[in-house]
Amino acid sequence: MHRPAASSTSLLRPALAWLPGVVILLLAQLARADASVMPHRSPHETVGTVNCASSTCHGSITPWEGSPVLQNEYTTWSRLDRHTNTFEVLKNATSARIVRNLGYREPATEVKICLDCHAHNPPPTQRGARFVQSEGVGCEGCHGPAGQWVTEHTVKGTTHAQNVARGLYPTDQPLAQAKLCLSCHFGDETRFVTHRIMGAGHPRISFELGTFSALEPAHYRIDADYEQRKGKHDPMRVWALGQALAARQILDTLTDPKRGRDGLMPELVLFDCHACHHPMSDKRWNPRMGVGPGRIRLNDSNLLMLRAIVRAAYPESSAAFDRAVRATHLAVSAGETEGGLEPLQVVSKLSATIGALMPRLEQQAFPPALQRQVLVSLVDEASESSYADYAGAEQAYMAIVNVTNDLLKQQALADTPALKTALGDLLKTLRHDEQYAPAAFKQRLATLRSTLGLQVRS
Ligand code: HEC
Ligand code: HEC
Ligand code: HEC
Ligand code: HEC
Structure with missing residues (x-):
């Protein structure tokens, strides 16, 4: 049932027997320089x-x-x-x-x-x-098996890059960090909580990198010294990359013939849990993005966050991104596509679009003015009934708290009792996932918007 994790060196080993020495040396260096070998796949x-x-x-x-x-x-x-x-x-x-x-x-x-x-x-x-x-x-x-670096990393003068070359996992790189946490808090090719495991009683998993990094709690301090050693830490960038990676994980799992199917059915973990898990007496359907009533919707919580990011940071790409998300919903839930594409090709296309966005996000700075824009976008999603599902509302709440906290820290926002109350009230609407009412969430977001004095998008 489970494939053994492939490590880069074990893949190379059969070839080594006949290669000349110089090439072996090069290969060995390549294998060592591959910083992205994750702790659970490390050969050390x-x-x-x-x-x-x-x-x-x-x-x-x-x-x-x-x-x-x-x-x-x-x-x-x-x-x-x-x-x-x-x-x-x-x-x-x-x-x-x-x-x-x-x-x-x-x-x-x-x-x-x-x-x-x-x-x-x-x-x-x-x-x-x-x-x-x-x-x-x-x-x-998390930091990678230490067989090759535990002694060496204590020697004075050893650099971080040398440690990484010996198998220390680069947790300081936002993308590597997101990949690490998500590999357990969502899953990857080697480990995954399927709907079968959920059906057997495993709790629903939700994750947001920024919130969970704070909750863990952090055993490191990001200060001037940290940034001098490891580069500028931008919590919004970490959040944005985490969203992009999580969205791709869902899309790529869906298109993976091994993990995306369970018999004739798609893998249900990739869909909105509450589309199925709510009492039939509760008539809750409301117009929402992409698909009509009586259909199962892809879990689009991370896609919604990305939409908000794109709207704020890359407004010129926003309309195309919205169309791609909408097209994906239609392809997945209704099998409707344009241009003769297969539904799964539409899904792959969106994944590739997000893949192309990621290097941009890795370079993106989020000064307070842009953070406020993101906040406006997050709040505005409500006016389009985007938070019809619990998972999206949950992600939006975590994101809103992250942005407001960061703005408060930079004194770009006034810390008022009204703001605390508005955030507290928003959280109350998320307490019971099976009783989530989108209208109440939307109303509390409207209160938050006026508390923050944000401009409404016309
Ligand atoms: C759940 C994953 C996780 C576990 C478990 C974990 N760490 Fe970390 N650690 C991180 C992350 C993420 C960072 C922050 C990014 C960075 O600077 O590498 C970090 C940072 C660090 C740092 C760098 C601090 C700095 O200022 O540069 C040290 C040292 C460290 N961890 C040691 C440990 C030790 C020792 C343990 C075990 C007792 C441990 N970590 C367990 C994820 C983890
Ligand atoms: C090897 C797998 C693994 C990795 C890697 C991992 N986690 Fe976890 N994490 C878990 C499991 C399993 C739990 C559930 C523990 C429990 O319920 O007691 C958990 C629990 C947590 C919790 C507590 C959640 C709660 O509901 O209170 C936080 C916060 C968390 N992880 C953050 C992180 C962050 C941040 C990273 C990346 C730096 C990370 N984790 C990486 C497996 C992992
Ligand atoms: C892909 C990684 C993954 C796999 C596989 C996995 N889990 Fe978990 N499990 C998690 C994470 C992450 C959490 C924490 C969820 C949270 O709090 O956000 C968790 C939570 C739980 C909890 C609830 C813990 C609590 O504190 O209440 C139980 C029980 C559990 N897992 C049992 C299992 C069992 C048994 C298996 C094997 C059949 C399993 N898990 C397989 C990642 C995994
Ligand atoms: C397409 C509909 C559908 C979706 C989407 C779906 N489920 Fe299910 N779920 C089912 C069905 C059907 C069962 C089996 C019920 C039974 O055996 O009585 C089930 C069973 C379960 C059970 C066991 C309940 C029990 O009575 O023992 C859990 C827990 C569960 N699902 C969690 C989830 C989570 C978490 C998600 C989202 C990540 C999810 N489901 C998404 C249809 C769905």
Whole structure:
């Protein structure tokens, strides 16, 4: 059922036997320079979190003054980070029920598909003597197996680039960071929560990079020193790239013949959960983008966020982007296409459009004026009934809180009790996903708009 993760070196190995030495050297360098090898696909040995935990390494109780990094990362992780709990979760009654429903006889703590996300799960041959899987998602689950860099990275003068070349995952790059978190908080080619797993009782997964990075909580401090070492941190850019990547993941999964289908049905996890999961007595259909009543809609929450970003940052591309999103809805839910394209070709086209947008977003700065534009776009989506589904409203709420927080931090927005109340009231409309009422969300957004003194788009 599960394909083993391919690592770049294992793919190269058969060819090595007959290649001349120089080429081997080049290939080896190439493999090492491939910064994007993700922790769960790394060919290196996992040494174990205990190697990072000494009080003179990352296990200090309080942050060190005068050190570029805080040195208390292990303390923050072990005391506060939810990733220390991911393995424990597999021992609870819900997990037992999920694996039983899926037909496994063994406990969830021994089921590969669960361990792949609820722990760091390297192959047995790549586990060091001090690796302990029950500690959940440890340092190396995110920063990459440290076999080749754990000693070296403490040597004075070693650069970040050298560490990355030895297998440290570049978590500081926004796109790499988004890819990492989403690989568990949505899934990828090697691990994925299907509707079958949800049907067995797995909770719905929602994710937004900015919000979840703050919730984790962060064991690093982004200050002048951090930015000098790692470049300017722009939380809006991280949010935008996270949205673009998540949208592509959904579209690409749909077009993947292996993951996009379940028998005759499409993979239902890619669609709006509440399109199906609500009482029939609740007559809730309202006009919405693309498709008429009685049809299942693609989960477009990330696409809606991207629409808001494009409207604000690239207004010249906005009409074309809107058309592409609309066309995708029509193709997926109704099979209607233009220009003789197959429905899945329309989906691939939108994915490619977003792919082309990503390098632009990686360079995009979001000064306060543009942030306000994004805020206006997010609020305005409501007037087009875009937040007809819970998932979109949930993403919009998280985005609005992120932008307002960042504007407040830069003192580009006044911190008033009315603003707090308006955000609190907006959140109240999202408390119960199965009872979500779009009209109430829209009304609270209107209040927020007047509280912020934003101009209405004519
Ligand atoms: C693609 C990654 C992925 C896979 C595969 C996966 N999970 Fe999860 N699971 C998650 C994430 C992420 C969450 C947290 C959702 C949230 O809170 O946003 C979660 C949450 C849960 C929860 C709820 C935890 C709580 O605190 O209430 C249970 C129980 C659970 N998973 C069990 C399982 C079991 C059992 C399996 C194997 C059949 C499994 N999961 C497979 C990613 C995954
Ligand atoms: C869930 C993923 C995750 C886990 C688990 C994790 N980290 Fe991190 N870590 C990050 C991210 C994201 C950043 C911020 C981006 C960056 O600077 O690399 C970061 C940053 C850091 C930094 C750099 C701080 C700076 O100022 O440059 C250190 C050091 C660090 N982590 C150590 C650890 C240690 C030690 C552990 C285990 C006790 C750990 N991390 C566990 C994701 C994780
Ligand atoms: C190896 C898989 C994996 C990776 C990588 C990962 N997570 Fe998680 N994360 C999980 C699982 C599983 C849970 C659920 C834990 C639970 O319910 O107790 C979780 C829980 C969380 C939670 C708590 C959610 C809640 O509902 O309270 C936050 C916040 C979070 N992750 C943020 C992040 C961020 C940010 C990143 C990337 C820097 C990241 N995660 C990377 C697997 C992962
Ligand atoms: C096309 C309709 C459809 C969509 C979309 C859909 N589901 Fe389902 N779901 C079903 C059906 C049908 C069942 C099976 C009900 C049964 O066995 O009684 C089911 C079962 C479930 C169950 C188990 C419920 C139970 O009674 O045991 C959960 C949990 C679940 N789905 C979650 C989700 C989540 C989360 C999403 C969105 C990511 C989603 N579903 C999307 C149709 C759908």
